[in-house]
Amino acid sequence: MSKSSTQSIPDYSAVPRHLAIIMDGNGRWATRRMLPRTAGHIRGMQAVRRAVEACGKAGVQYLTLFAFSSENWRRPQEEVSLLMRLFVQTLEKEVGKLSRQGVRLRVIGDLSAFEPRLQELIRQAEESTQHNTALHLTIAANYGGRWDILQATRRLLAEHPELASAPEQLDEDMLTPYLSMAFAPEPDLFVRTGGEQRISNFLIWQLAYTELYFTDSYWPDFDADALTHAFEWYAGRERRFGRTSAQLAGR
Ligand code: IPE
Ligand code: IPE
Ligand code: MG
DSSP states (O other), rough: OOTTTTSOHHHHOOOOOOEEEEEEOOOHHHHTTTTOOOHHHHHHHHHHHHHHHHHHHOOEEEEEEEEEETTGGGSSSHHHHHHHHHHHHHHHHHHHHHHHHTTTEEEEEEEGGHHHHHHHHHHHHHHTTTTSSSSEEEEEEEEEEHHHHHHHHHHHHHHHGGGGGGGGOOHHHHHHHGGGTTTSOOOOOOEEEESSSOOOTTTTTTTTOOOEEOOOOGGGGGGGHHHHHHHHHHHHHOTTTHHHHHTTTTT
């Protein structure tokens, strides 16, 4: 397991090892073109393919995409159904190709809310790509950062009931193995398209020291050049993790 940014200073390089994206703006992209919002989601899928390819080429090792939040069930039922259908179709069509590219696919979130067929496709996709190592692609679906912290706490307490009467023994290192992203280092770079500057209940624990990049581009327009721009911005950040600039410069 990788080191926590609050427990020790993590290693990092000019290219983010872990990129986390809130793919926002599909609906507005479509509305601007007088198209139904669903058209935006379909175009958004093409942007996902581009991002996976560009990240693979750039040397990103972990790409985590927010596809459906635990709050997105509040949307009109037709839109939710379309998103679920798109998820099924994408898994059916794309997993073989992703696997040939060396992509290991994982889906995080409360999957119990999905219909059995979708749950089964997710299980198969995870299993058939489990030995791939070129890129760890994680899709957050029915995911919420608060849900994640709660499910981790529940599982930890179920396995260690003695902690309930000795809470002072509970520390970060005990909890993090139960979080959904335990297999990955914390994100180095967070990108949110679509102009909003908020986290919307994404990886709230893991983003503690992540560099946050916001762009007005709608997700369907976010191409390889836009990604390069985000990487350039990231490369220019001074990641201090609590230290001073002088310390970083060795002064
Ligand atoms: C993001 O785009 C995709 C999902 C949340 C599934 P939106 O659908 O939120 O697009 P906007 O924000 O309404 O434009
Ligand atoms: C966040 O986008 C979730 C995903 C991109 C899947 P939303 O568009 O749902 O976020 P809010 O509601 O505007 O904060
Ligand atoms: Mg949105």
